[in-house]
Amino acid sequence: MGRSQETFGKKEREKKRAKKKEEKERKRLERKANAGDKGDNITYMDVYGNFHDTPPEAAEKVKAKNIEIGVPKGAREDEEEDGLRKGTVTFYNESKGYGFIKDKKTGQSVFMHVNQLKEEVKEGNLVSFETMKGPKGPSAVNVQVMR
Structure with missing residues (x-):
């Protein structure tokens, strides 16, 4: 009978590939099983720029009509006085x-x-x-x- 065409190195590479594939599949199944118990991924920032996991107790409500977009009235260059x-x-x-x-x-x-x-x-x-x-x-x- 003839010898196998595969060498020892080829067999080892195949074993490594199969092991990686099995490990990847195991991790995928693990993630799928733990998908229901995802944690809260929200981070809150206080007025000083520090990050926290808990929401602030008393947050100020900002009304949309109070937000100024663009240049405030009276600060435009065209509206400046035309004097000397x-x-x-x-x-x-x-x-x-x-x-x-x-x-x-x-x-x-x-x-x-x-x-x-x-x-x-x-x-x-x-x-x-x-x-x-x-x-x-x-x-x-x-x-x-x-x-």
Whole structure:
């Protein structure tokens, strides 16, 4: 009779595969049997950011109508006063004819163009100006150096 075509290594690999398959099936059946007694997987967080397994005793109720979505009324840029503003010229390029003013009140950077200047300005000058909405954000209009 002829020898078996399987070698010792092949037989061992087959045994390992069969053992893994049996173990996997056993674990699957175990999970299926224990499916009815699943624990509570909810975690609660208190106002300080600490996690707990128990729900808080007295939780504050939040009404949906009290939740503000978006920018609060009165804080929009369009609705700001159109009066004179004060600021400092942070950058100005004379050859290209544009620069930026840092608004003292809001701290935002406002674009200025040479066509909107009433007199010459330099970096570091304290200026008064009005704003208008430009294509890429607020633009300074009627820019004057304060003395």
